[in-house]
Amino acid sequence: MKARLRTGLRRLAWGGAGAAAMAFFLYPFLGLLTPVGPWQWNAGVPGSTAAAVRVSLGLTGLAMLIVIAAGTPLAWQLSRQQGWRRWLWEAPVLLSMLLPPLALGLLLALSLGPGSGLGRMLLRLGLETSNSRLAFVVTQIYVSLGYYVIAARAAFAGLDSEWETTAALLGQNHWQTFRRVTLPLARLGLAAALSLAWVRALGEFGAIVITAYYPSGMPVQLWINLQDSGLPGVMPLLVLFLLIALPLPWAAQILAARRAAPRS
Amino acid sequence: MPNKLSISVWAALITLTGVGQTASAQRVQVAYAGSMTAVMNRGLGPAIRRDLRLRLEGRAQGAYGLAHFITSGAIRPDLFICITPGPMRIVLRAGFARRARPIARTQLVIAYSAHSRFAKLFQAGKTAWWRILEKPGLRLGRTNPETDPQGRNFLLMLRAAGQKLGQPQFADTIAGPTLNRRQIYPEAEVMARLQAGQLDAAAAYQCQPVALGLPYIHLPWPLNLGPGSHRALAHMRLRLQGKSYRPGRLVFYAAVLTRAPHPRRARRLLHWLLRPMAQSILHHYGYDAAAGARSLP
Structure with a gap:
């Protein structure tokens, strides 16, 4: 009886703590109920909201493809390193994540902008490296790649290497093993890594506002609307931002969980 | 996974998102004081497009921050507009602009x-x-x-x-x-x-x-x-x-930057800003005429 009571109390305490954390997460959304006057969907500029959504989705999508292509092999490589070699490989990745976004934006603008050697060279080829789609995508890749790599490394590192050994014994080469065994096994972790990178890139403001004020993605458009029309121009974009940012991480998690389910 | 992405998907995305775009023919980039966002977005921007056939790409931030961005080479706009002479003097002293014209005033x-x-x-x-x-x-x-x-x-x-x-x-x-x-x-x-x-x-x-x-x-x-x-x-x-x-002069100054990617467009825009059409838009958004204010330096 006593034991049951104790279990019940413990459950109640855990449940209470969980509910408090949930309430904490949801509390700021009460701000959406603030009476700020009629919401302005385009903050006085026709089509600006649709353009910001298009820019954010299209360019972040492209950035994510590059992040996957560049980050997956790096993460796998990192997961196979031990000791000082691992720290050496990880240091630049962590460096990209530790920099405050504003500092990163300034560094990117100085090293890649029109005043830099590389920027001048690319400009001669007709590619603008400041306030352009190129600058937007490069900044997004830089801010999100580290998150993807670290999460994906953990996913690879958590795999049982026996599966890979078995595949190798069955005559599969490195690439075949990676493609047919490692990737499917790590799918759930990779989906989580991609979700993290997506959210990080989509919400990036501090660095992008320096390197690519144009084309304005949703976070910069939020800032423009705040300066242009104040809160009535910000509220609708906030809601839209949530509706757009959430589906991919959710879908990725659900899809990965479903496919992983038969194996578990 | 990347190995399954065909080249055509990549090409379509790059084309769709225009990452490889070359310098657009008709854009003019203006860095301006954050307080001007509304008049730039809603008033002057559409009129510039109509009258000058230029697409205004603005960057609205604190004017001192913008002045330092410009002189460090981090950004390279065509035109810089700020309020009070302070930020403009930074740009002028660094040789990034030769002359700044008063375009409006506020209070x-x-x-x-x-x-x-x-x-x-x-x-x-x-x-x-x-x-x-x-x-x-x-x-x-x-x-x-x-x-x-x-x-x-x-x-x-x-x-x-x-x-x-x-x-x-x-x-x-x-x-x-x-x-x-x-x-x-x-x-x-x-x-x-x-x-x-x-x-x-x-x-x-x-x-x-x-x-x-x-x-x-x-x-x-x-x-x-x-x-x-x-x-x-x-x-x-x-x-x-x-x-x-000391108390600042609440005058908005505009200057064509010496390293402007599109100096001719910037000059056209500056002249247009001084004309009655632009001035009436500025007035509508709560700006006064800059009559009596002198150019810098």
Whole structure:
């Protein structure tokens, strides 16, 4: 009886703590109920909201493809390193994540902008490296790649290497093993890594506002609307931002969980 | 996974998103003071497109920050527009512009929240502005005087008002300590908090409440820092972090930058900004004509 009571109390305490954390997460959304006057969907500029959504989705999508292509092999490589070699490989990745976004934006603008050697060279080829789609995508890749790599490394590192050994014994080469065994096994972790990178890139403001004020993605458009029309121009974009940012991480998690389910 | 992505998907995405785009033929990039966002986005931008067939790409930020970005080479706009001569002088001294033309002027006002319990007092116009600001419980907003000229100008205005009223403690009564954390917010946030009713009143340039549809009251000359006020208030000084500041001229200056990617477009735009069409748009958004203001340097 006593034991049951104790279990019940413990459950109640855990449940209470969980509910408090949930309430904490949801509390700021009460701000959406603030009476700020009629919401302005385009903050006085026709089509600006649709353009910001298009820019954010299209360019972040492209950035994510590059992040996957560049980050997956790096993460796998990192997961196979031990000791000082691992720290050496990880240091630049962590460096990209530790920099405050504003500092990163300034560094990117100085090293890649029109005043830099590389920027001048690319400009001669007709590619603008400041306030352009190129600058937007490069900044997004830089801010999100580290998150993807670290999460994906953990996913690879958590795999049982026996599966890979078995595949190798069955005559599969490195690439075949990676493609047919490692990737499917790590799918759930990779989906989580991609979700993290997506959210990080989509919400990036501090660095992008320096390197690519144009084309304005949703976070910069939020800032423009705040300066242009104040809160009535910000509220609708906030809601839209949530509706757009959430589906991919959710879908990725659900899809990965479903496919992983038969194996578990 | 990347190995399954065909080249055609990549090509389609790159084309769709236009990452490899070359320099657009008709854009003109303008870095301007954040307080001009509304007039640029809604007023001047569409008119520039119509009249000059140029696509305005603006960058609205704090003017001092922009000036430093420009002189460091981090950004390379065609035209730079700022308020007060300070930020423009940074650009001029570094050789990034040769001459800055005055294009408009504004004045210091007190914006207030329509939701405020003091709104009726402001609206009625029977109580002096300084008496309302003195009311206990009034939540006042202003920008950081250490980083923002508007914040400095407001403190200087309060001190000048104190002198005129014969109340040397007036500025301290209203503003409290220089960096009063109950009053200081970033520029865009001050206006947002007024809209949300979290502040009762705030220092503002006239163009800001006009653009947001917020109510405001005028200040008497020379406290509004209108034309000629910098001479009338020439004796006023504000010392902050070892530097001495005087009341600024609330004039908007525009300069074509020497490293502009599109100098010809920038010159066309600057000339257009001085013409009646642009001036009437500026007027509509709460800006005054810059008559009497001189070019820099």
